[in-house]
Amino acid sequence: MTQQTIDLPAGTIHYRIAGPEGGRPVVFVHGFLVDDTLWADVPERLAARGLRTYAATWPLASHRTPMHPDAPLSPRDVARIILSFLDELDLRDVVLVGSDTGGAVCQFLLDEDASRIGCLVLTNCDAFDVFPPFPFNLLFRLGRHPRLSWVALQPFRWARVANGPLGFGLLTRRPIASEESRRWLAPSLTSDAVRRDTARFLRGWRTADLADVATRLHRFERPVLLAWAPKDRFFKIRLAHGLRDTFPDARLVEMGDARTFVSLDEPAWLADEIAGFVGVGDSS
Incomplete structure (x- = not known):
């Protein structure tokens, strides 16, 4: 595993x-208020x-390096950032x-430009x-x-809250380690710039936008x-x-012992x- 950075327009x-x-190439896209560690060792198991696995931390409230102040960061814009990542690394x-x-x-990305995508994997998601x-x-x-979000996040400084039912506690079967939740929350708790990024993402969020994208998902004919x-x-x-x-x-497989x-x-x-x-063998 190698840690790297890439400078993109955003x-x-x-x-x-x-x-x-x-x-x-396998590219992972985590959710809101978590980072690349959400994937645990799945990337390394596939490697x-x-x-060739790429587990990035995207600008979704747990990123440690703020985006440029003028970068658009709506959900569709984050999809465009991922597309620029694929373009810059020439991943096909x-x-x-x-x-x-x-x-x-990922659904916004398919709606924007699916030309570099060979197949899609979705775990539980919007x-x-x-x-x-x-x-x-x-x-x-x-x-x-940003100010309201800072106030709202203050109780999550305590592990009992962050890892309880009001925080991450209902999202996993096993308890979330305090180190994990602290890592995910730290950028939004400590950085004004990250909170401003997050506000730009959320001001661009509209439930109706994803519902609209769903009407075109049938155009993606790959597995x-x-x-x-x-x-x-x-x-x-x-x-x-x-x-x-x-x-x-599309094919559905179920894991009965997970959240x-x-x-x-x-x-x-x-x-x-x-x-x-994707048709690869075991690691042995």
């Missing part, structure tokens, strides 16, 4: 890369099977993997008119105002894997069923499903 992106240079036939808010961003689910839509509204946890309280299995019926070539953050609860299972989906 700002600097940090990412970790693993796997052989000639391997098929061991010959894939990409396996695009999205989770949570990142799954919505879709149709669920963007985001309750109660996170309340957090999104507060986050449109889609929906790796879903049906016990998730927020992104219900009906969303996976709807996506399966929308994409022309929203499938990659944290079942990293080995997710890596195996992605590897089988």
